[in-house]
Amino acid sequence: MSKRNGRSWDPRLVVARRDLSSLSREKTIVLALLIQLFVAAFSSFLVVGLTSLYDPGSVEAGQIEIGVSGDQQDALFEAVQRQSGATPVGYEEPAGARAAFQRGEVDAVLTATSAPAAEGGGSVMAVSATVPDGSIRTTVVVVQVRQVLKTLERQERVERQGNLEHDPLPLPPEANASPYFGFTYTVLMPLLLFLPPFISGSVAVDSVTEEIERGTLELLRVAPISLVDVVDGKALGMILLAPAQAALWILLLAVNGTAVSNPLWTLTLVTAIAAIVVIVGVVLGLHLGRRRPAQLLYSVVTLVVFGGAVLLPEHPATTAAKLAIDSPTLTTYGHVLGYVFVAGVLYALTRRYVDRIEPESL
Amino acid sequence: MDGRRLLRIARWEVTKNAGGVDRRTVAVMMLAVVGMGLVATLAVGGAGAGLDSGIYRVGVDQSSPYYGPAADDSTFATVPPSQPGLYRGDQELLFVGTTLVDRSRTSKGYAAQSEFRDTVDGYNERRMADEDNATAAYPVSVDLQYVEQSGVEESLATGDGESTDGSGGSGSDGDDSGGGGGDGSADGSGSSGTGTSTTDQDAAGTLGGLGAGLTGGATSGTPADIQPPFPFESLVLAFLFVVPLNFVIQAYGSTMLSERLKRRGELLLVSPASRAEIIAGKTLPYFLGAVGVITAITLALRFSGIAPSGSHVAVLAVLPLAALFLAATFCGAMFARSFKELTFVTVTITVSLTSYAFVPAIFTQVTPIALISPLTIVVRDLQGQSISLLNFAFSTTPPTLTAAILFGLGAGLYREEDMFTQRAIPLKVLDSLSGRIFSKWSALKLSALLLPFVFVAELAAVAMLFALGEVSIPLVLLAVVIIEEVAKSLHLYAGFSSGRYSRSLRPALVVGALSGVGFFLAEKFVLIAQLADLQSVPTGEAAFIGSNVPEGIGPVLVAALLLAPLALHVVTASVSSLGARKGKRQYAVALLAAMAIHFAYNYAVVTTLV
Numbered sequence: 001m002s003k004r005n006g007r008s009w010d011p012r013l014v015v016a017r018r019d020l021s022s023l024s025r026e027k028t029i030v031l032a033l034l035i036q037l038f039v040a041a042f043s044s045f046l047v048v049g050l051t052s053l054y055d056p057g058s059v060e061a062g063q064i065e066i067g068v069s070g071d072q073q074d075a076l077f078e079a080v081q082r083q084s085g086a087t088p089v090g091y092e093e094p095a096g097a098r099a100a101f102q103r104g105e106v107d108a109v110l111t112a113t114s115a116p117a118a119e120g121g122g123s124v125m126a127v128s129a130t131v132p133d134g135s136i137r138t139t140v141v142v143v144q145v146r147q148v149l150k151t152l153e154r155q156e157r158v159e160r161q162g163n164l165e166h167d168p169l170p171l172p173p174e175a176n177a178s179p180y181f182g183f184t185y186t187v188l189m190p191l192l193l194f195l196p197p198f199i200s201g202s203v204a205v206d207s208v209t210e211e212i213e214r215g216t217l218e219l220l221r222v223a224p225i226s227l228v229d230v231v232d233g234k235a236l237g238m239i240l241l242a243p244a245q246a247a248l249w250i251l252l253l254a255v256n257g258t259a260v261s262n263p264l265w266t267l268t269l270v271t272a273i274a275a276i277v278v279i280v281g282v283v284l285g286l287h288l289g290r291r292r293p294a295q296l297l298y299s300v301v302t303l304v305v306f307g308g309a310v311l312l313p314e315h316p317a318t319t320a321a322k323l324a325i326d327s328p329t330l331t332t333y334g335h336v337l338g339y340v341f342v343a344g345v346l347y348a349l350t351r352r353y354v355d356r357i358e359p360e361s362l
Numbered sequence: 363m364d365g366r367r368l369l370r371i372a373r374w375e376v377t378k379n380a381g382g383v384d385r386r387t388v389a390v391m392m393l394a395v396v397g398m399g400l401v402a403t404l405a406v407g408g409a410g411a412g413l414d415s416g417i418y419r420v421g422v423d424q425s426s427p428y429y430g431p432a433a434d435d436s437t438f439a440t441v442p443p444s445q446p447g448l449y450r451g452d453q454e455l456l457f458v459g460t461t462l463v464d465r466s467r468t469s470k471g472y473a474a475q476s477e478f479r480d481t482v483d484g485y486n487e488r489r490m491a492d493e494d495n496a497t498a499a500y501p502v503s504v505d506l507q508y509v510e511q512s513g514v515e516e517s518l519a520t521g522d523g524e525s526t527d528g529s530g531g532s533g534s535d536g537d538d539s540g541g542g543g544g545d546g547s548a549d550g551s552g553s554s555g556t557g558t559s560t561t562d563q564d565a566a567g568t569l570g571g572l573g574a575g576l577t578g579g580a581t582s583g584t585p586a587d588i589q590p591p592f593p594f595e596s597l598v599l600a601f602l603f604v605v606p607l608n609f610v611i612q613a614y615g616s617t618m619l620s621e622r623l624k625r626r627g628e629l630l631l632v633s634p635a636s637r638a639e640i641i642a643g644k645t646l647p648y649f650l651g652a653v654g655v656i657t658a659i660t661l662a663l664r665f666s667g668i669a670p671s672g673s674h675v676a677v678l679a680v681l682p683l684a685a686l687f688l689a690a691t692f693c694g695a696m697f698a699r700s701f702k703e704l705t706f707v708t709v710t711i712t713v714s715l716t717s718y719a720f721v722p723a724i725f726t727q728v729t730p731i732a733l734i735s736p737l738t739i740v741v742r743d744l745q746g747q748s749i750s751l752l753n754f755a756f757s758t759t760p761p762t763l764t765a766a767i768l769f770g771l772g773a774g775l776y777r778e779e780d781m782f783t784q785r786a787i788p789l790k791v792l793d794s795l796s797g798r799i800f801s802k803w804s805a806l807k808l809s810a811l812l813l814p815f816v817f818v819a820e821l822a823a824v825a826m827l828f829a830l831g832e833v834s835i836p837l838v839l840l841a842v843v844i845i846e847e848v849a850k851s852l853h854l855y856a857g858f859s860s861g862r863y864s865r866s867l868r869p870a871l872v873v874g875a876l877s878g879v880g881f882f883l884a885e886k887f888v889l890i891a892q893l894a895d896l897q898s899v900p901t902g903e904a905a906f907i908g909s910n911v912p913e914g915i916g917p918v919l920v921a922a923l924l925l926a927p928l929a930l931h932v933v934t935a936s937v938s939s940l941g942a943r944k945g946k947r948q949y950a951v952a953l954l955a956a957m958a959i960h961f962a963y964n965y966a967v968v969t970t971l972v
Contacts, residue, residue: 022702038714123497124500125501126505128505131507131509132509132510142506149504150586153500156502157490163495163498164499165493169486174476175476177477181472181473182414182473199706199709203705209701213620213623292613296391296609297390303398304398308401314415317413327419
């Protein structure tokens with residue numbers, strides 16, 4: 001920043017550079033990237049961990065054996081066979097199946113008998129299911145049993161179609177899809193894209209309140225630049241930081257095999273959101289003058305606004321997801337342009353507000 | 363410590379900082395909170411679309427039976443079916459009637475198809491609910507029972523499922539890091555060799571009752587009614603307890619750091635109040651605030667009927683977590699150079715502590731590892747399950763001790779010469795450690811004091827890694843080795859670099875050995891405390907925490923198992939000490955060497971005993 005040609009630079013750029021260089025000097029930007037990496041890892045872990053509890057395919061011992069007995073066991077046997085992750089084992093007597101379950105030879109026991117329906121005539125198939133309790137595989141087994149019984153239910157419904165007003169629709173074929181695909185685009189992507197703007201806004205609050213609390217804003221006032229320039233510069237530095245980080249994420253994800261479509265639109269969205277959030281932060285910082293209330297209000301207000309965005313036709317997170325997954329509609333583009341417009345209006349208003357501030361009153 | 367002085371400082375903190383100017387802020391905050399409530403109600407009321415709305419496009423004609431399901435589910439946007447459109451990437455699925463004519467051959471296409479299958483299934487269920495003929499609509503009735511498998515022991519021994527084995531193994535690793543840390547893997551692996559089945563058995567036993575508590579032991583209804591045991595709702599509620607803590611620490615961090623700006627804190631430092639009184643006085647309002655908010659949340663949940671069984675146990679379980687958040691923020695505020703840096707430090711604290719609290723709690727219904735986090739206690743309390751005193755102590759003691767240590771380390775910097783100087787965070791960390799060094803015995807003391815840290819870090823590592831299956835055992839071993847070696851040697855390095863320890867060979871060896879001994883003693887003290895528990899309570903609960911000493915082994919071997927770790931800790935700490943006395947780079951090299959020795963030892967023990 002002590003460049004000889006600094007004088008010829010736009011003073012706003014000098015302030016922005018000064019703020020950014022103090023960030024890199026404190027190595028806080030490294031910390032910021034680490035945090036985001038951690039958040040990404042953490043949320044991915046959550047999903048992988050949860051899916052491993054749910055999804056039999058992702059567990060190595062995916063094949064479970066289901067003991068089948070009872071007078072309706074043929075239908076049950078067929079239903080288990082259709083299930084890719086389960087193998088049926090027939091037993092003559094329910095007691096035999098239960099003994100095998102106790103010995104750990106089968107993972108679950110299903111006993112199907114025909115029983116009179118509770119109301120009206122006819123009969124229903126009464127299935128009593130026994131699953132292991134309190135084991136790490138309980139969830140997987142229960143999920144499998146659920147699917148088997150739903151298959152059974154579908155078979156039975158088709159057989160009784162004559163008594164139904166609506167025929168049950170056949171299910172489309174199963175697809176071998178990654179269980180994380182939807183999560184990656186609808187949760188992880190918005191998280192990674194919006195975390196940088198929110199951190200930027202928070203740092204903008206710090207940057208302004210710190211100058212006021214330390215009394216160094218007076219020193220800046222001695223320099224031949226106006227308060228508007230100082231605020232502009234501080235905001236500019238923080239706003240630019242967000243799309244830079246987002247671009248890094250997009251690149252990293254692409255290397256990892258998760259393609260992000262419409263990168264330019266996505267970055268425009270991030271920049272616009274960052275601008276809005278940073279302007280909010282700067283105004284709060286100037287208005288309140290101290291970090292504690294400013295920072296508190298900043299986090300509450302951004303939370304409310306971001307949550308309140310649910311009322312828009314499309315939440316910003318959905319906009320980001322649709323852009324990244326390549327399903328944008330006109331509404332999506334309209335929202336991005338809307339954010340750019342709002343950012344521009346807020347910027348103009350803030351300039352007028354800062355212009356009217358008496359620097360001595362800070 | 364003078365109670366009146368402490369209270370006066372606390373009162374100042376409240377009146378000076380929260381009164382006056384901030385009344386306007388409080389008003390805006392209240393408005394914002396009300397707004398948030400409104401937004402939440404609107405969102406729940408279905409005003410907004412889901413996050414995944416319109417991410418897949420399905421080409422389906424209005425006449426197709428699939429048009430209904432596709433139009434009902436906001437995840438899908440319906441477009442007129444067109445083959446060129448599919449090639450252009452404007453639609454993922456193409457249906458004619460109920461036949462899947464074509465699908466985009468991308469991972470997006472596969473995901474869309476899988477998702478659409480679920481959508482059709484849900485649509486069927488909704489239509490069946492409207493049917494008059496209930497017997498034809500729901501031809502299958504299910505009665506689901508959770509029964510403990512007594513024969514599960516054999517299936518474990520025969521390696522029935524790798525995932526079961528892996529989690530069993532890392533589960534007992536959890537025991538040993540709870541009970542004895544790294545060398546504990548000696549004892550711990552003993553338990554996975556001879557005791558896995560009993561551990562798992564008993565664990566299953568204790569959890570068995572809980573699972574039944576959640577699901578009522580049995581459920582009956584239609585197949586669609588079956589829900590896998592997963593405390594999703596309670597987890598969301600538990601998250602509600604952690605969120606306010608983040609706001610509290612933000613305010614707390616600001617106020618602590620602003621003491622360091624313009625030498626403001628000097629006024630209090632020169633007053634007759636002691637350091638401890640100042641810190642306690644300034645912390646008390648925030649701690650009470652956190653307690654108040656948590657109590658209010660619990661009461662609100664209780665009386666609104668959302669979680670009618672929430673009780674004082676939930677509040678008590680969050681207290682150590684609140685203390686931990688505050689303590690970490692206090693240290694952060696003492697280390698940070700500026701508000702900007704503090705923001706990043708605060709976010710780091712938020713993220714890491716939230717995951718420490720949250721990740722283990724996910725497995726509440728599944729494995730005893732969940733007890734690592736106090737949030738598990740909260741979840742169980744919200745579900746109306748009873749919590750034994752031992753479980754409570756196991757969950758809350760490590761965070762409480764860690765909070766105390768963090769306050770202690772931060773307090774070491776709460777003095778004129780440190781508060782008003784600007785140094786990089788790593789140097790401040792070293793300063794806070796070297797502030798506690800007075801003689802060579804400090805090495806022993808510091809190693810022992812840092813033990814709660816080691817526990818919390820190792821437990822968190824276990825919770826994070828155990829879901830990975832069989833890879834988790836070496837990874838956990840690695841994490842344990844890194845955490846323990848750093849804990850044993852970092853304060854030695856701080857001592858050398860600040861000149862508190864002499865850099866010559868013999869003193870370096872002495873402090874290294876003392877550090878190892880200190881670590882060993884503290885670790886064994888914890889272990890012995892748990893052995894005592896083992897005898898006094900039914901095995902069911904104790905098995906998880908205290909099954910560290912293998913059964914059927916003579917006293918000589920037990921002694922050897924206890925003393926071998928002593929030698930290990932002394933050797934590795936001395937190795938790092940020898941490097942630390944020379945400088946930064948040598949310290950790094952020596953630390954790596956120590957870790958390698960430690961890992962080799964642990965690995966050898968695990969492979970021979972399993």
